[in-house]
Amino acid sequence: MTVSADQALDLYRVMATIRVFETTAGSLFAAGELPGFIHLSSGQEAVAAGVCSVLRRDDALTTTHRGHGHCIAKGGKVFGMLAELYGRAAGYGKGRSGSMHIADSSAGILGANAIVGGGLPMALGAAWSAQVRGEDRVAVAFFGDGAVAEGVFHETLNLAALWRLPLVLVCENNRVAEMTPSSVHLATTRVADFAGPYAIPGATVDGNDVLVVRDAAATAVARARAGEGPTLLECETHRIRGHFEGDPLRYRSAEETAAWAARDPLVLFRARLAELGVPSARVEAVDTEVAAEVRDAAAAAAAAAPAPVSSLLDDVRPGVS
């Protein structure tokens, strides 16, 4: 799949927005501004940007506790997300659910999810509804290697394959679930191997190369849209930060950190942009714009009204608030 300079710069903008968003969120968390838990996806931006670049707005997505990047790449608004992280009434969930629960019906974001594996069946359902309604929407489920050991992963694969659903299962394999390496929690080394038993295509790709991810996702999405069924796409990547902000990362060696720093997806893609002939001034302009966008959104979120106690019962049942 060829990429024009403008398309490449758009991909870069998405990745840079995710990086700045999360760096900002990390600093705000460290400063005690954000309550609760946050899990950053820094280092995994190429997966979110690459996959979502081949999706339409009406395609559906489910993601995980580490889902900021997917939401941004799918069209989620940085202000609504930051306001949610701050617990502001203007946040996506009215500021009551937090970082792990961003949903946006106008962008097809069915929801991030604090339950490992929890989003897989929902994405399957979104794919099923497209099939029943005769629409050419597809659904994508993002999940980590940890979710592969959950029963719903296997149930979802079986059912998606059986019904030939327009579903793309994207595993971000960062080789660790919380503090436990995949060698301790998975029977295979390659997650894509699980495609075989369910007789669907599986692929393992470099998840830090956004163009490689984009190509693989384009193939899977085209297949799904054409009614040919699901694909399991494994993207090998690395989370730079700890499992959660505040994680002392005792399980990570300095060598590993250094090796992956050289493969930082933003660093790799900046070099690629130069090869594609994108002038560095344009890249820097994107950096400046993105930094300003996130800074302004964060300031606006900080200044926004906190979720009021009167909203405790809102949206518990439809029509009742």
Place this chain on the structure above:
Amino acid sequence: MARLKYWQAINQALREEMARDEAVCVLGEDVGAPGGPFGATKGLLDEFGAARVRDTPISEATIVGAALGASMTGLRPVVEVMFLDFMTVAMDQVVNQAAKVGYMSGGHYRAPMVVRTICASGRNTGPQHAQNLEAWLAHVPGLTVVWGSNPADARGLLKSAIRDDGPVVVIESLAEWSRRGEVADDPDALVPIGVAAVRRPGTDVTVVTWGGAVHRVDAAAAALADEVDVEVIDLRTISPWDRATVLESVRRTGRLVVVHDAVAAFGAGAEIAATVAEHCFGDLRAPVTRVAAPFAPSPFPPQLEAAYLPQPGTIADAIRASVLQGVR
């Protein structure tokens, strides 16, 4: 008015709602070609086709989650979880996902889905097929839980559930499966969610019950007719329950007996008793009592299961005790 069996009333509700709204789809284990493990989905596959009536693998969590995802993207799925006991396998999708989608998305999404599930209590099915787990579900904000005790209510509640914009768990009683009853002909005759039925008006004591216990309470009330004027309330919706009807009744009678087939401890009866204690303290003329299953799994042999579930004799004793024991 037609006289239908309980399962036929459910079947009719599904057929009518599928005909009325093409977003209504049915999925579950054995629901398609076999017509449901007990016949509730008979004929639907032929009438509405394989796109809308799907046999599924035995993957309770995933089929409930699929119903949720589909409900968020344009369908109104009715997913069958064969037995109420098996809801435990789907509990993440029910409790953490479906019940909270509206709240977590700040109202961005709704989950107009129904989970139909059968309680086989009273059919000698043993510890893993006869549990009355309604309190587990009713304890979760965001879930609606209904349970019809007769054909008309089973039909009308299921229709309301399908038309509701949030997730509703519809419990059905296998023990009532062949019971016949009058059912409305009007496809838009609904039984509203959250509204109890006064099955028998009375002045001496209020008995609140639901599900499979309703008919044993009726029998007890009928047997006591010469001695005690019993008011029998079939709750029909476990959550959100009809507090107004229950509190009004207890204020009049001054006495409350709650009867349910679930174990007493931490059950829905405790919630009702506590609410009555809070709101009707000055009106009560006797202690609130509960008649419920003992704190043990459900046994399978008929004589043991009969001893396990509240029977008309025990229920009548509790009603009599309430009247005798209290102040006039």
